[in-house]
Amino acid sequence: MAKKHAFLITAHHQPELLQKLLSALDHERVDFYLHWDKKSPLSAVDHRALQSAVQHGKLVFTPSISVNWGGYSQIRCELLLWKTALQSGEDYAHLHLISGADFPLKNVEEILAFFDAHPDREFVHFSTRALQPAFTERFTVFHPFQEKMKKNSLLEKLEWRLVKWQKTGGVHRNRKEKLPFAKGANWCSITPAFAAYLVQNEKRIRRIFSFSRCCDEIFVQTFLLASPFAENLYMPTFADDYRSILRYIDWKRGEPYVFREADFEELISCGFLFARKFDIRLDSAIIDRLYRFVKREEEK
Numbered sequence: 638m639a640k641k642h643a644f645l646i647t648a649h650h651q652p653e654l655l656q657k658l659l660s661a662l663d664h665e666r667v668d669f670y671l672h673w674d675k676k677s678p679l680s681a682v683d684h685r686a687l688q689s690a691v692q693h694g695k696l697v698f699t700p701s702i703s704v705n706w707g708g709y710s711q712i713r714c715e716l717l718l719w720k721t722a723l724q725s726g727e728d729y730a731h732l733h734l735i736s737g738a739d740f741p742l743k744n745v746e747e748i749l750a751f752f753d754a755h756p757d758r759e760f761v762h763f764s765t766r767a768l769q770p771a772f773t774e775r776f777t778v779f780h781p782f783q784e785k786m787k788k789n790s791l792l793e794k795l796e797w798r799l800v801k802w803q804k805t806g807g808v809h810r811n812r813k814e815k816l817p818f819a820k821g822a823n824w825c826s827i828t829p830a831f832a833a834y835l836v837q838n839e840k841r842i843r844r845i846f847s848f849s850r851c852c853d854e855i856f857v858q859t860f861l862l863a864s865p866f867a868e869n870l871y872m873p874t875f876a877d878d879y880r881s882i883l884r885y886i887d888w889k890r891g892e893p894y895v896f897r898e899a900d901f902e903e904l905i906s907c908g909f910l911f912a913r914k915f916d917i918r919l920d921s922a923i924i925d926r927l928y929r930f931v932k933r934e935e936e937k
Contacts, residue, residue, distance in 0.1 A: 639753060640730035641666045641694070645718040648737025649674035649704065652683040654917040655737040657924055659690040661931050664745045667694045668729075670722050672714050675701040697721060708784035711853040712846055715823065716839055719832040730756060733826045735884075738914035740924065741931050742885065748910050751883075752826065758871040760826035761861055762882045766875035768818040768855070776811055776818075776849040778803040783850050811845055819858035819875075824884055824913070827857075831866040885909035898922040905930060 644662060646669060648655050659669060669691060673679045679687075688696055699721045704710045715734060722732050731752050741748060778800050786792035835842070838860060846852040861867055872881035879886055885907050887894035896904060896912060897920040904912055904927065917924055928934075 639666060639749075640728055641668060642749060642752065643668045643670060643722045643725075643727070643729045643732045645670045645672075645715075645722060645732055645734045646737055647672050647674075647704065647714055647718070647734075649677045651737060651917050652679065652687060654740075654915060654924060656686050656690045657917075657928050658737065658740055659687060659696065661741050661928055662745050662748075663691050663693050664749070665693040666749055667745065668722075668725070668727065669694065669696045670699060670718050671696060672699045672704075672718055673701055675703045697725070705784045706787050707780075707851045709843070709847045709849060709852070710784060711823070712842065712856055715853065715857075716836060716842070720836050723829060723833055723836065729829050731760075731826045732829060732832050734824055735911060736824070736913060738916065739824075739884070739911050740913075740915050740927055741911055742904055742907070742927070743910050744931050744933055751910060755871060757828060757869055759828060759831055759861060759866055759869045760871045760882045761857060762821040762825065762877075762879060762884075763858055763875040764820045764877045766819065768820050768859075772820055772855070773818070774800065774804070774850075775855065776846055776852050777809045779808075779810060779848045780850040781848055783848065814845060816845075816859050817862040818855060819862055820855050821858045821877075822879070822882060822884070822886070823853040823857065825857060825882055828866070828869070831861065831864070831869075834864055834866065835860055880909070883910040885912040886914075895919055896923055898926060901926055901930075 644667060646655070648671065699717050702710060702714060702717070704714045718734065719732060722729065780796060781799065782792040782796045786796050835857065842856055842860070846856055872878060885904065893914055895914055895916045901923060915924055
């Protein structure tokens with residue numbers, strides 16, 4: 638019997654969009670693990686609606702933590718999702734990390750068939766093979782206010798001064814680490830074996846990347862290259878190619894671009910399995926139309 642897959646989802650708003658996402662991927666071979674940000678409590682009504690969207694697999698809510706942009710809490714959240722899925726005892730084929738602002742571009746049967754055809758592959762994106770010097774500051778100096786400075790201009794200025802002072806003083810908190818640091822998207826589809834490797838290295842990850850900045854884009858790539866799992870990369874080209882993770886993300890039109898209904902034909906013909914990102918408040922029609930398409934209620 639074919640193995641099941643687990644979709645690990647981080648979300649903090651738009652439960653209506655998340656409900657559509659769950660329903661679109663609902664399948665007897667799919668389980669969901671959901672982390673909902675502690676800063677935005679989920680109402681009892683929305684909680685029940687999300688549960689009702691999953692009819693064939695299971696939906697597991699992880700404990701909620703406060704996740705802040707660029708902070709170590711993003712890494713902590715991802716590790717929490719992987720740990721929860723691994724502790725389930727289910728023998729999953731892949732663990733797919735996505736956000737609540739993503740949406741599938743293919744029917745779930747097609748998505749499962751694709752990954753069934755590529756067992757033991759690691760779907761991880763790399764911007765380049767080696768980390769560019771401009772990004773080393775993210776973890777070589779301390780960023781003590783990263784978790785709180787997003788909405789605090791005073792802390793942002795203080796953080797900038799502290800970083801400058803550390804660089805001037807030659808601070809390099811990870812000088813002894815000989816890891817092959819690299820960078821890429823945090824969204825990925827990895828095997829349980831590699832996820833277990835990351836979880837086993839949680840203490841080291843925390844030591845290197847606590848009080849860092851945006852290192853959710855660095856730690857997976859770095860530890861993958863330092864492991865035997867690097868030999869299992871689906872696309873070992875290191876060329877900033879999002880086909881390596883099958884996620885259609887457009888950084889040319891936005892940060893990233895939010896897809897609209899006018900992009901429907903582009904989305905369903907791009908050859909990717911997922912796309913991000915979407916905002917139901919900006920354009921709900923694209924979600925409705927993609928939902929009908931992947932559920933095969935609307936054919937191309």
